[in-house]
Amino acid sequence: MANSPYxxxxxxxxxxxxxxxxxxxxxxxxxxxxxxxxxxKLPVYYNAGKTNTKGINYKLSNLLLSDYKDKVFIIYDVPEFNKGNWEKNHKMGCYKIKQYPGYICDLINYTSLEEYMLEEISRKSRYKLNSYKRKLEASYNIHYQMYLDDITPEMYETIFNDFQHLLKKRFLDKRTVNNNLNPDEWAFYKDVTLPMMLNNEAGIFVVYDTNKPIAITLLNFSKNAMFDTIRTFDIDYAKYRLGSVSIMKQIDWCIKNNIKILDFSKGYFEYKERWANKPYWFEYHIYFDKKSIKAKILALFYKNFFAFKLYLRKKQLTNFVHEINFILHKKRYAE
Incomplete structure (x- = not known):
């Protein structure tokens, strides 16, 4: 827990x-x-980082003072395997609401990418993926680069500009929103990533065609885990399954650098389900003062609100909302 970059x-x-x-x-x-x-306005408190983390682990304290009284606390994006001992607390209530599926590549028992694919990917898919990789590398001057604390500010600026361009291009083509392209969110990620890289808490993986970035992934690190934060690729190379080729090289990099977990984090995408070998759930945890009527009402409201949001996702109704939001903010992608 102490090693979490968040x-x-x-x-x-x-x-x-x-x-x-x-x-x-x-x-x-x-x-x-x-x-x-x-x-x-409300006596409601959110964990610092809110939904911008890729998972928060925590543990309840053995000390409980009176500072919780009349309050509600919301902890976002808690992996279901978090070992927080919330059951021990008798003065505070707790709701745990599932919110997003998560996906992990557990690499601890594997010594190579080939070994992982042999065990976790079907024979037919292995053949296709390796074929796409060979064709991509035969057709273009492809090379791969993981940037860590060796990156210069000038290179960082260039890569992040390319990153934003490719992300806009992809979601303009998909005609849906990407929350990371919200100006406030993008400004945050651009501001936070370089200092994290210099502290070995983040990296940027780039696939190049000669000197042109064609796939970029922003990654965060804890001691033994790598968190997929934002990823995109140039849709002009889509026929080569460039996204999957990039994942193959990242798994290879993890194994060679003693990273035991590649965590694709929250949200369903087909590629996550294909590559991961350990699905799980992210939960929102709501703590509240059990003796406060106001806190109990607020906690119940948030519980039902988050449950309703999950219902909308399961029914895929949020996709419609994203498409409408894209139409309203299309200029953000076209700039």
Whole structure:
């Protein structure tokens, strides 16, 4: 837990500058390490980082002071295998609501990409994927680069500009929104990634055709895990299954660099289901003062609200909302 990049100062301090006007977060006695920001009007507190993390693990404290009274606390994006001992707390209620599927490539028992694919990918798919990779590399001058703390500010600026261009191009073609292209979100990721890279907490994996980036993935790191944060590719190379080729090289890089987990994080995409060998769920955890009527009502409201959002996703009704949102904000993608 302590190694999570989302609990370290680099991520948290820059996130607070972008989304909490630089104000210091609040600490509460019921939980260790996590810090919170307050809702503008309600006695509701959200974990710093909110939905911009790729998963938060936490553990309840053995100390419970009176600072929880009359309050509601929402912890976003908790993997279902989090070992927080929430059942021990008798003064605070807790709702756990499933929200997004998650996907992991557990690489601990594998010594090569070929071994992983032999075990986890069907024979037919292995043949096709390797064929796409060979054709791509035979048709273009392809090379692969993982940028870590060796990147220069000038190179970083160039890659991030290319990254945004490719992401816009892909989602303009898909005619749907990508939340990462929201100006506030993109400004945050651009601001936070370079300091994280210099602290070995992030990396950028690039597939090049000669000197032109054609696939870019933003990655975050803990001690033994690599988190897929944002990925995209040039749709002009789509017939070569460039996205899958990029994943193949990233799995290969993980195994060679003793990274035990490649976490595709939250949200369903077909490629995640194909490549991952351990599906799981992200949950939202809602803690509240059980003796406060107001806190109980607010907690129940948020529980039902998040459950309704999950229902909409399962019925794929959110896709329609994203398509309408794209029409309303198409200029953001076309610029």
């Amino acid at each position: 609990l370290l100062n680099t991520f948290k301090s820059i996130w607070l500058n972008h989304f909490n006007s630089g104000r210091a977060p609040l600490e509460f006695s019921f939980v260790d390490i996590l810090t919170f920001i307050k809702h503008k």
